[in-house]
Structure formats: C-alpha cells, structure tokens
Amino acid sequence: MRVAIIGAGAAGLASARQAVGEGVECEVLEMAAELGGTWVYTDDVGKDRYGFPVYSAMYKGLRTNLPKEVMGYPDFPIPEQNKSYLTQAEILEFLNLYADHFNIRQFIRFNRMVAEIRPFEDKWQIKSIDKPTRNEIIDVYDAVMICNGHYNDPIIPKFPGEEKFKGKIGHSHQYRSPEPFKNQRILVVGAGPSGLDLALHMSSVAKYVVLSHHTKEAVNTEYPSNVSKKPDVLRIKDAEEVEFVDGSCCRFDTIFYCTGYKYNFPFLHESCGVTVDENHIQPLYKHMIHIERPSMCFIGIPFNVCAFQMFDLQARFFCKYLAGSMSLPTPCMMRMDTEKDMQNRWSKGYTKRQAHLMGPDQLSYYEDLAAAANTSPIAPVIVKLRDESVKRLYDDLLNFREDRYKIVNKETFVKYGFPIYSAMYKDLRTNLPKEVMNYPDFYFPEQERSYLTQPKVLDFLNQYADHFNLKRLIRFNRMVTDIRPFGDQWQIKSIDKPTKKEIVNIYDAVMVCNGHNNEPFIAKIPGEENFKGKISHSRQYRSPEEYTDQRVLIIGGGPSGLDIVYLISSVAQHVVLSHHSELATLSKFPSNVTKKPDVSQIKDNGEVEFIDNSCERFDAIMYCTGYKYNYPFLHDSCGVTVDNNWVKPFYKHMINIDRPTMCFIGIPTYVCAFQLCDLQARFFCKYLKGTMSLPSSEDMRMEMDKDMQNRWAKGYSKKKAHYMGPDQQDYYDDLATTANITPIPPVIVKLWHECLKRIFDDIQNFREDNYKIIDNENFIRI
Template sequence: MARVCIIGAGAAGLCAARHILVESCVSQVDVLEQAGQLGGTWVYTENVGYDDFGLPIHTSMYKSLRTNLPKEIMGFPDFPVPESEKSYLPAKDMLAFLQLYADKHGVTPHIKFKHHVQQVMPKMGPKGELWEVTYKNMITLESTTKEYDYVVICNGHYNTPFIPSIPGLKKFEGDVMHSHDYRVPEIFTGKKVLVIGAGPSGMDIALEVTSVSPRIILSHHLKEQPRTVFPDNLVQKPDVIKLEGRKAFFQDGTVEEIDVVFLCTGYLYNFPFLHESCGIVVEDNCVEPLYKHLVNINHPSMCFIGVPYYVCAFSMFDLQVRYYVRSMNGTFSLPTREQMVEHWEEEKKNRAARGYTKRQAHMMGPDQEKYYASLADEASTASLPSVLTKIREESSIRFLHNLKHYRQDIYKIIDDDTYEIISNGKREILC
C-alpha cells in the first residue's frame, strides 16, 4: 500500500488528492501546505514580501482580480464551477469553488496547514526507492521527517518573480516593483509608471492604474498589436533598451521620464525543497528532465502537476493526475528511462525547430490539444473536449482586442465541440 505526499494545496494539489484518495493501492495521503488555508494563488492577502513566519508570500493575487478566462472552462471535468449569471468571476468565487471541491471529495482533512516543506530526498528502502520528506510545523516549529512511496509536486509557478536583465535596472533612481507585490492601484497615485510586459496581468493592471496615474507607458513585444482602445494617459511602446537615472530608452528611439518601473514579466519555476539527488534542474525556466512535462525521468515515483502553461489549467491538472494515478495503480506502465529520455530530447528538438526558445519549454498554447491527447492515449483515459481549447482561444483574442469589455461576454458549452457566446446582446453559436 502506497504512501503519498502532495506538496501544495492549490488547485493542482487538491485535484491530485481528490483522485489519489480513492485509489485502493494507497494507504496514506498527506497534503503539505505552507499557508493557513487552501487555494494557493487564489488566496488574497494585503501583505507582501514575507509572512508572519518569515516565509515568502506565495500569492500574487491583487484585490480587483477577476478571472481572465470564463468559468465555463475553469472547472474540473467532473466538477464544474457552479452556475452563475457571469462567466468571469472574482477571485473570491474561485477560492470558494476550490473549498467546495476539497470538502466534497474529502480532501480537506488530509491537508496539514502551516507546514513548510524543507527538503525532499530519495533513499533506497527494503522494497525499492522511497522519499524522505522533511517539513516544519510553523506553529510548533517542530521538524518532522517521514517516508513516502510517491511525491507529487504541486507548488505552482506564480510565486517567484522573473526579473529581466535590463541595462540600468539595478541603478534606476525611481521605484522598481514586480506585479507579484501589486495589490491596489493607489500606490501609483500621481506617478509616471513604466509597465513592462503585456501578458494578462500587465494589460489588466496597466488599465487599472490609468485611474490614478498621469501617464502609463506599456512596453511589450506582442507580435499582434492590441486593438483595445486605451485611455489617453496610456501609450504603448516597444521593448526598453536601457534605463538611466529616471529615464527609459526604447527600441523606437523615444525616451520617457518615469517614476516607477513596474515589472509584469512573469515567474520562475522554483522548487527550493528538492535536494540535488532528486535529479531535477531548472535552467532558463526549463524544468528537466520531465517525461510529458510531468514525470521525473530520473525518479518516476515523483511527478509535477501543472508545469505547462497557456492551457485550460484545472482540466489539465485533472488529466495529468488521472494519467499519473493510472501508472501508479498498474493500468499502464511508464516507458523505460531510456525511452522517456529519448521522448524528452525529441520534443525539445521539435519545439526548437518550430521557434520555441528554451524558456518556452513548457508553453503549450496551440500545442495543448495534442498534449492532452498524448496523455489520454497512453493512459487509456478520457481526454479533454475540444470545446475547452476553442473557448480559451476565443477568450484570449477578445482579451487582447477588447480589454475593457470582454469580461461582459457570457459563454455556454453546448457539447464537446460547440459553445455559445453572448456579446453585446448578440448570441452566436461557434464550433
């Protein structure tokens, strides 16, 4: 009977526990969570920097955040987000949904809150490989080391800021801040703000800050220029080439006087608790060696849920977990180490040939349906319906070109391939 340690009680960790708990081959499931509540990145706190225990604040949630994808594709395959009039929900509703999911499936009693994972290390036991997991109870300050047969890593990847290498950034005379520490727009009142990055957070926050700032410069290198009509106090610029004093110099030769450099530049994968003997390396934001972005090739009794991005996240977590559980219970066998290495190397070559950089090793986007199918086929389990990726793509386009109003759209899934959208009072069926 297997003992399983799940690290993290965000959406991925809850999903992992939900499926593993019902397996007859499993005797024990511990979910280790550093925070005092479940939900991971969906938990809002006004605190930034470090928590009461001196640990880095995990969440990057800002106060006004609403989902940038419709709820119709944000649930789990067997547990959709409850019906409501709106498709785009505030973060507190998603947090309530995750609590409901955990309670419904009996996950909550298995979570050890305020438990910080200090180290994960493989060791040989009498019947094969085991995992030694050391964690600290942040209330009693006692450290415990326990042995497990499997470790499932679900600590998310929206908590360690990526700071780009911009000449002059370290000597910039104004303020420098990352979106990880953003909560409310008032901190920028009266300041000229350079926002670097036009991902979902960059665009959203830049628009929000126009309400308090005299001038916002949104710097990005999107291949397709957004058609969103921004307020007059927001201008778009290409990449920053350097910073000097309080000036920003751009690729188009223009110069702007600014007070704040606000980095909306994404995050880094970070697994500080993994001992080097786990055999996992993160280089240029590529986590390797992983088979199907999921299984630790060097130690297949460890897996990582949620590494790919630009995906239908909760549904993908569910599929990844179902895949891995079926390898645990013997429904299918993982390939040999040599076969997994060959697959990983071949995938990297293929992605490089199609223009992906190493830093984009886990970016799915147009590759996501193929990825879902590959997991489902190998594990002989249900894949994800194509309607999910269709809605995701449609929503992403509308986000880019109608940022002010796209969250007013209402979606309805009709079947596995077809959906309905109501926008500006007009109803349209798409497939």
C-alpha cells in the first residue's frame, strides 16, 4: 500500500505520522521548500521565485488565536512554556519538532507542485512538477490524502460601484504587515478572527480603521480609539466614499476583505468526481472520505474545530482503513449517512458555505469518528478550552492573548491570568553547597551531600518559615501592581489573584525582595531574522528533552550557561558554547560539546558565524545571558531608575537615598545569597527600629558616588554596577560594622570562591564534592 499525501502542513504531517504508524508507505508532496504549510511566513505575494503561486496567508507578527494547549497533537503536545498564545515562528518550530520526533522529514518531497490527480484503474495517477527544474513527474499511488488546506482561494464580494474606488482593494490573504497602511483610512470588511486581528494590527499605524460586519459577537469587542464599527457595506459612491446600509458614509484609502476562502482543489481532474458548490464538497463520508472512490481522503475540511487534534483523528481513521484494520460501510450506506448529516445541517439553517462547519457540534463529530474506528477520542477538555478561548477573543480582543491555561485532566482546565516569573528548571541541583547557602542562624539539616536538589532547598525555606513563624505574615496570591509615595509613607496596590480584587494599603516602609531573575537579557545578533529555528532564553528552559538530536547553540559562559550545556548535551546531537569568559575556557565537557568565541552574525543562509570566522548550522539558539533588573510595580515618583542594570540611587546597594524607608534586598550579584539577604535585612531593620541611624542624604550620595567611581576604575560596566565577587567580604564587613551586627564569617566567602572555581574546572563532577565547615576561617573537603 503506497499513499500520496498532498501538503506538508499540520494536516499532512499528522497524516504521514499515522500512515507510517500503521505500516503504510507514504510520500508527501509539498510545494514549498520547507514544511509547515500556512505557518511558513514569506514576504512573497502572488508568485514565488520559480513563478508558481504563493498560497501562504501568514502575516508578520501573527500570534495564534487559540492557546497552545488546544493546538498540540494528542500524542505530541506543544512543549510547556510561560504563555499559551504563541507566535507563528513558535508554531512552525513545533511542527518541525513533530516531524523530527516521528522521523517524517525523510518522506517529504519539497518543491513539488501537484498539477493533476486522476483515477488510474483502482489507483491514482499524480502529476507533479519539480519547481526548480520544471520537470514533470508522474507517479501512481494506491491512495491519496489531500492536505492542502483551505486558505488558498480568497472569497471577494463585489460591491456596487466598486469600479469607482481609486484606492487599494485587497484581501487578508495578501496582508503581510501594517507598515504599508501608515496614516491611511482603512475599511476592513468581515469580523471573523482574522478581520478582528487585522483591524487591531493596522490600527497601530493607520489614521483610522472602520470594521464593517454583521457578526453578533464582534459588537462586544473593545478596540483602540481609532477603530470604529459599521454595519454592512451598501455601495461605493465614488473614488473614496463608501456608504453603509445604515445610510452613513466614510472615506477610505484602502478596502480590505477579511471574508474567508473558497475550498479549492485545482489539481483534481473532473474524473475524480469531486465537486465544490459554494464550499460544500461532495461526495464526502464524514466530511473526509470520497464515497465513490474511498481510497481518496480529504484531511482538514471541517472548520471551527480544534484543528491539529482533528487532523490527527481523521488521519488515524483513514489510515486504519488503509491498513485493513477497519472497514468502511458500502457506498450506499455512506451516502445515506452523509445525506442524514446534511439534512440535519440544513434544518439548523446552515448554508452551503457552512456545510462543513462544526463549532458547537465538533465534540459529537470527534466521538463519532473515534467510535467508528475504535480509536482514542479527542478529550472533551480540548473542546471546552477552545470554546472558552474563542469567547475570550470576542470579549476582549486587546488582552485575550495574555491569558494562560493549564489542562488538569480530560475534562478540566484552569486559567492563569498573571505572569509566571520562575526560571527554575527540572532536575536542577544547586551550584553552591549547602554550607554556603545556610542562613547565619538557621542551617540546612546535616545530610550526605553538599549540593542539593530544588525540592530540598524549597523544603529548607519552608522549615525556616515555620521555625520563625513567618507564614502567618504572608499574603499568598497577592500580585503587587503599584508602589508609590504617600506623604512620608507608601501606598501599595495589589491584586488578589483568585478574585482579581484590587487591594490598597498604606505602609511606613517597604522592602523590595522580588529577585532579579524575571526579565531576560537578550542581546540582538545581527541577522537574527535569518534564523529559522527556535531562539529562547534560559528562563524558558525546563528540561532537555525538547532538544533531543538537535544542534544547539548556547550563548553565555556563566554558571547557568555551563549547567544547561551539560544537561542538554545528554540528549542533543551537538552543543556549541559561545562565550568570552576566561573561566569557561577551562571547563571540560562531554565529547559532543565544543566551545566557540562570540557570535558575529547570522548569515542570510541561516548559518551562525563566529568572530573567528568559523560557521555552523543549528536547530536552536539559547541565550544564557542573564537578566535585567525589573520593577514594573514601582511608580516614577519612587525615584528609582535602572540604567543597564545599575539601580540607583542606592546607599550600600540597597537603600533608596532619597526615600530611605524603601530598601531593596538582594540586588548585589556573585554573592553568598542567603547570607547576604539576612545581613541586609538585619541592617535595614535596625534602622527601622531606631537602633541605628543613616547618614544624611548628601553623605549617602557621596558614599555611593565614591563606591561607583571605584567600580568604574576597575573597568566594571553598568551591568556590573552591583557585582561583588572578589569584593564581597569587604561589602559584608562594611554592612556589619556600620550596623554593629554580626558579620558573615570569612569561611563562607572562602568556600564560595572554592566552589565557583570548581564549577569552571570540572562542570561534570563538581556536584559530587562534599564540604564541612570547621570554624569561622576554615573548611575541609570530604
């Protein structure tokens, strides 16, 4: 059994995966140079470089209008990350991951334009053209799965007087970016998801946008102030003026139709017996199988569906039939089933254009397919979440993509409405020993090893909180949104996340302890737009599995960079560490890891070039380049600024000089973190209690200026304004002396330095070291 699959988009890939899984030989004919179908972005409109039609309707800056939790395949979900609505590039990356995971790429024939399909006895003859050579290729197959999508042939209504209009008239199929519409007056006709999205996109540059529609849902949607809504167009009056059915008129420079597409199969010979009547495709059993010639199947015809999940289910159904593990009814029975289905649709008032609409009926359709093929159904939660997200689109177009969801089980999902700032990844072990990570007055329980797992450290923090009875003081699920001065006090607005209620409180002082692993620092590499793989930051990293068999570039040779290189190398084909760290050059890695200098550029062909002029190709690039200090909740009136990670004006890297009842705990880097936080907190709380005084604002500023001049003299950049490293003991001693409190013992800092050196000397084995502190000056390695 040999099957031809037309198209290597999401439907074609699912079809190939299921065909191979059933032991059916397949060949995928893809007209583009890469897989992904409609998810491939191109600037081309009309014809491609070979003179063939461009069918892509993808536009720049697109983000999905369904969450990733709905868009994965049943046996291959989209990898977890801190958002639900992804970009076009991220979906394309996912489809490439899917193809590589199931080893599908080997079956795809790229740049093959199918010209004709016709019956050949009980098989199918397919003529295709190799686009670069224009050679015609004729093959015969036992079956054919048509997966060419239905965003090819735009529906463009004809308005009376259209010939009078002197501006541009186009369809969303041709839209690529909003820039050409700057300062224009634009009419968008049609308020489906694409119409709403394009109206929003173009409003960012247009003079104004009018959305003409008769969609009930769209009326509830809020838009930017330069977007207004009108009913249907009645006629075009002259070169600029358009009249609507309510008698109102507006002038426009551009008219854009967002009015959908016609199903179009120009390669089907009439002898195939398939007809399309106003988007009603006949004769199809269960909206997919050719009743008269059941070795032809159409994957992806139904719309308003959970697309990727449905493609997989339809492909499983048909491939089970091809493999002989299930039978189809007779043509007569299939025709009766189809007629009954269509009569039910007509009775609901559906038009021919809605012949394959699923929407509220999709779960029944999925369950019917699954039961007939004795295969796993699509989980009800997928449909529930799709329905919820579509409602959100129409209710809150401006913000719905900030929603985040999690599937709990087959029936239930939960919605997260707030950002997640965790940079913690699976299987993390500390890169400092527990002997350094103790608090001065509360130690980790004695145990066999020094380097602990994330759960062990979290357990320790809970023990610390319980020991000092701190949990009673914590207000969980409170998102701080605004801090500002209120007289000589502080007004803090926060949101109770479960109820979304705003709470306003007044405090005498505030200690900001929100950490600084929130906003990734990502340097822009020249030519980055040429890279077709995945680009991410270590903050998004959770586990190495998604990099299986990939060529991965890690940028940054700090401890996180080294650690992630080591973890990913366990599954990756090859890992390159790009860095300029003298310490990182000492590190020894597994044999599939190499080191390179800084990246120079990403070339036009997608290769990464380094400053030594060497070049390599990669599937993924991950930045391990640190974070920006970020305080989105601080109002400008707080007087705190962040200049390339130099936070000021701070006395001793912690106290707001102009408003000293505000303190920032944990700003310095390359420190003994838990010990530092405890020492800074003791310092500030002595001031709050009145048992120590601070210098005048002028003296504090003079001390800050002197400290910073010393740092600049050492060659520190603003990014290292709060770097301690070799100077940390002096910083700790200064704080302790000023506040007359117990200092951090020198042995803690000595052990910190020893461990940092061990990371760079032996990244593969340093966590097997164990230490014991003997006294305030000495430790031993055991």
